[in-house]
Amino acid sequence: MAVTKAPPRTRDTGEDPRPAPDPEARRLNSPLLLTLLMLLVVLCQGPIRGALGAPVMQSWMTVFVAVLVQALPFLVLGVLLSAAIAVFVPPSFFARALPKNPTLAVPVAGMAGVVLPGCECASVPVAGALVRRGVTPAAALAFLLSAPAINPIVLTATAVAFPRNPEMVVARLVASLLVACAMGWLWLRLGRTDLLKSPARHAYEGQGKGAAFWGSVRHDVMHAGGFLVVGAMAAATLKAVVPQTWLRTAAENPVIAVLALAALAVVLSICSEADAFVAASLTQFSLTARLTFLVVGPMIDLKLFAMQTGTFGRAFALRFAPATLALAIVVSVLTGLVML
Amino acid sequence: MNRQAQSAVLFVLGAALLHAGLTDLYLRYVKAGLRPLVLAAGVVLIATALATAWYEWRARAKEQEHAHREPRVSWLLVLPLFALILVAPPALGSYSAMRTGTALQQSYGYAKLPQSGPLRLGLADYAGRAVYEHGRGLEGRQIVITGFVALDHSGAPYLVRMALNCCAADAQPVKVGLTGQIPPVLKPDGWLQVTGTYTAKRTKDTVNGGPIPYLEITQAKPVPTPRDPYDETWNN
Numbered sequence: 171m172a173v174t175k176a177p178p179r180t181r182d183t184g185e186d187p188r189p190a191p192d193p194e195a196r197r198l199n200s201p202l203l204l205t206l207l208m209l210l211v212v213l214c215q216g217p218i219r220g221a222l223g224a225p226v227m228q229s230w231m232t233v234f235v236a237v238l239v240q241a242l243p244f245l246v247l248g249v250l251l252s253a254a255i256a257v258f259v260p261p262s263f264f265a266r267a268l269p270k271n272p273t274l275a276v277p278v279a280g281m282a283g284v285v286l287p288g289c290e291c292a293s294v295p296v297a298g299a300l301v302r303r304g305v306t307p308a309a310a311l312a313f314l315l316s317a318p319a320i321n322p323i324v325l326t327a328t329a330v331a332f333p334r335n336p337e338m339v340v341a342r343l344v345a346s347l348l349v350a351c352a353m354g355w356l357w358l359r360l361g362r363t364d365l366l367k368s369p370a371r372h373a374y375e376g377q378g379k380g381a382a383f384w385g386s387v388r389h390d391v392m393h394a395g396g397f398l399v400v401g402a403m404a405a406a407t408l409k410a411v412v413p414q415t416w417l418r419t420a421a422e423n424p425v426i427a428v429l430a431l432a433a434l435a436v437v438l439s440i441c442s443e444a445d446a447f448v449a450a451s452l453t454q455f456s457l458t459a460r461l462t463f464l465v466v467g468p469m470i471d472l473k474l475f476a477m478q479t480g481t482f483g484r485a486f487a488l489r490f491a492p493a494t495l496a497l498a499i500v501v502s503v504l505t506g507l508v509m510l
Numbered sequence: 511m512n513r514q515a516q517s518a519v520l521f522v523l524g525a526a527l528l529h530a531g532l533t534d535l536y537l538r539y540v541k542a543g544l545r546p547l548v549l550a551a552g553v554v555l556i557a558t559a560l561a562t563a564w565y566e567w568r569a570r571a572k573e574q575e576h577a578h579r580e581p582r583v584s585w586l587l588v589l590p591l592f593a594l595i596l597v598a599p600p601a602l603g604s605y606s607a608m609r610t611g612t613a614l615q616q617s618y619g620y621a622k623l624p625q626s627g628p629l630r631l632g633l634a635d636y637a638g639r640a641v642y643e644h645g646r647g648l649e650g651r652q653i654v655i656t657g658f659v660a661l662d663h664s665g666a667p668y669l670v671r672m673a674l675n676c677c678a679a680d681a682q683p684v685k686v687g688l689t690g691q692i693p694p695v696l697k698p699d700g701w702l703q704v705t706g707t708y709t710a711k712r713t714k715d716t717v718n719g720g721p722i723p724y725l726e727i728t729q730a731k732p733v734p735t736p737r738d739p740y741d742e743t744w745n746n
Contacts, residue, residue: 200515204588211592222597225605232599236539236678238590239530242523243547246554331676384561391558392516395523396583399590405679414609414717447676453613 226410234406240447241398241440246391248323253386256296257379264300272306276354279309280347283316293317294477307366312354315494318442318468319346328464331446335457337509338464345465345505349498356493365486397473401440405448408434414454421454431459432499435467442468458506465502470494511584517562519587524555526594537738538601540677601739602681603699604660607670611718613682616642628652628705633671634684634741640708640723648708653725655686656703656733659696662716667696669704669725674740681740687713690726701736705729 211218222231267282268275279300283293297314301307318324320343332338408417420430431452440448445467449460470491479487511519530536531548540548593599617638623629629648631639633655639648657669660683667688672681690706706727713722 200511201518204511204515204518207588211596215596219597222599225603228599229602229606231593231597232539232602233679235590235593235599239527239536239539239548239594240544240677240679242527242555243544243551246551247547250554331680333675380561381565384558384565387554387558388513388516388520388562391520391555392511392584392587396586399586400583402590409679410606414611418718447680450675450680453682 230406230410233409234402237402237405237448238398241402242395244323244327245394245398248321249387249390249394251323253383253390256299256386257382264305268305268309272308272358273355275306275309276312276358277347277351279305280312280316280350280354283313283318283320283350284322294474294481298481301366307361307363308354308357311357311490312350315353315469316347316350319343319350319465324442324446324468328446331450335510338457338461341461341505341509342464344509345461345498345502346468348505349465349469349494349501352497352501353490353494356497365489366482397439400473401438404438405440408438417452418454421456421459424456424459427455427459428462428499428503431455431463432466432495435463436471436495438467439471439473440467456506457510458503461506461510462499462502465505466495466498469498511582513562513566516584517559517566519584519591520555520562521559522591522595523587524552524557524559526591527552527555530594534737535598537740538599538678541674541740541742542738544676600699601735602672602678603658604670606681607658607660607668607672607683607685608662609717610683612637612685612715612720612722613673614638614641614684614720614722623647623651628654630654632741632743633657633669633686634673634743636725637684637686637723640686640725641712641721645708645710651707652705653707654703654705655725656701656736657686658699658701658735660685661696661698667692668722669702671741672739674742678740684741685715685722687711687722687724688727689724691728691730693730701733702730703733704731 222228264282268278293314296317297310300310300313325339325343328342329336329339421427431449435445438445438448445464449463452460452463455463475487475491478490482490527548530539531545531552536545536548614634614637620635620639620643629651631653636648636653636655639645655669657671660668660670662668668685669688670683670685672678672683674681688704689709689711704725704727706725706729709724709726711724711726713724714720715722
């Protein structure tokens with residue numbers, strides 16, 4: 171999401187005797203809070219270790235740390251590339267590269283996701299920027315949905331996570347592209363511009379390129395990293411606490427299996443660069459159900475819904491998210507039936 | 511969280527990744543092949559932290575005041591720091607192993623065994639040969655395998671190795687039952703090197719019904735945890 175500058179204060183006019191109180195001063199100073207938190211944890215090391223000594227907690231923490239250590243390098247890679255594109259590629263380039271006819275622009279923008287790597291957290295602001303630069307919203311939405319699912323980093327991660335099922339990579343690419351294009355065309359038919367909130371001004375204007383680049387990296391790592399922690403906690407809980415029999419029961423019925431993993435993808439909100447590894451560990455489930463997990467996850471989950479609401483407005487997100495979810499499930503099942 | 515705090519979190523997170531990658535700590539969580547990526551991510555995070563601090567300092571020097579509204583969710587990044595630096599949880603052990611069904615899979619082929627001397631086999635290699643090759647070439651040979659101890663509900667001992675595809679989230683156990691001269695006291699999660707002979711005895715895993723072969727052991731000696739606690743042969 172864009173970090174916008176505060177409007178310059180007018181202190182020298184003398185009209186207002188009381189300047190507005192600085193919001194930073196009223197809140198607890200965060201470096202201080204961070205230091206206190208660190209000290210507290212170091213002081214209470216003994217009791218904390220004792221509480222974490224139970225096998226459940228140890229196993230939970232191992233999986234939690236493992237998901238993060240494994241996902242962070244991919245997140246950092248994606249964030250670096252997306253910052254480079256956001257800063258060094260002029261936005262007008264995208265407008266020039268796309269066909270004028272909106273119906274044609276949708277699949278082209280969807281395919282463009284292949285060469286514009288980034289995790290889903292990065293693609294929301296990029297799609298917002300595309301809309302601001304005059305790209306037809308349908309094409310921007312197709313890009314928004316396809317980019318996090320089909321870029322090289324994600325496809326490589328999928329291939330690494332499914333060494334025995336290379337067809338999974340192709341199925342993911344095909345299903346994700348189909349959903350992205352279908353949603354784009356659906357917007358062309360049914361979408362109304364008044365549903366779209368005009369997105370906030372781009373953050374990186376008026377800064378040096380270096381500052382903009384590192385600012386984008388910092389913001390994306392902190393933001394996406396925080397959500398990654400949420401996903402890792404959920405994944406660890408699923409692995410260490412939820413009895414295997416639940417998952418096995420859900421996995422036994424093919425219909426429930428697909429719906430269960432679609433719901434899981436929405437709730438877990440894992441970064442698309444890491445979700446393949448979680449899917450690979452859900453060995454009880456059919457490949458089709460796991461494909462649904464991989465197609466739904468990058469397109470719609472709790473954190474994406476929050477980000478879309480912030481960037482495009484609530485009216486848009488409330489209509490767009492359920493439609494995407496339903497379409498993603500249907501297309502995944504069909505693709506799974508044909509290819510897996 | 512303001513930019514100074516973000517810079518601090520990024521720096522410590524990068525340092526923690528570097529520390530994990532430069533020691534063998536990372537092998538508890540991810541496969542060995544991810545090491546260069548883990549190290550590179552650590553370097554980038556530290557660079558980001560330094561750049562953030564530098565631009566923030568310059569902005570302050572120029573007295574440009576920003577109203578930074580940063581997402582609260584960033585505070586969660588503090589959790590893995592504590593987990594990785596203060597606790598450094600151990601590799602997955604008997605608790606996970608007994609909750610998960612054995613993941614023994616048929617291999618495409620098995621390498622030729624040496625003609626003489628004790629056979630030092632990987633635990634999953636032995637289990638695969640015992641179950642799918644019915645112990646061909648193993649009869650009458652002394653077999654040495656290494657793994658950690660896990661006890662089921664009835665207290666029956668198994669020797670287990672967790673097999674890994676990518677990270678500990680996808681780790682799955684391969685189990686071998688122990689019979690014969692079992693040591694009187696077995697501590698779960700303790701690593702053992704056992705010497706024994708092939709037996710046709712089998713059982714089914716209570717979790718997923720997978721096959722578990724047995725080893726008739728003659729000798730068991732405690733060994734330290736290996737450098738890489740996971741079996742990564744599945745990675746190819």
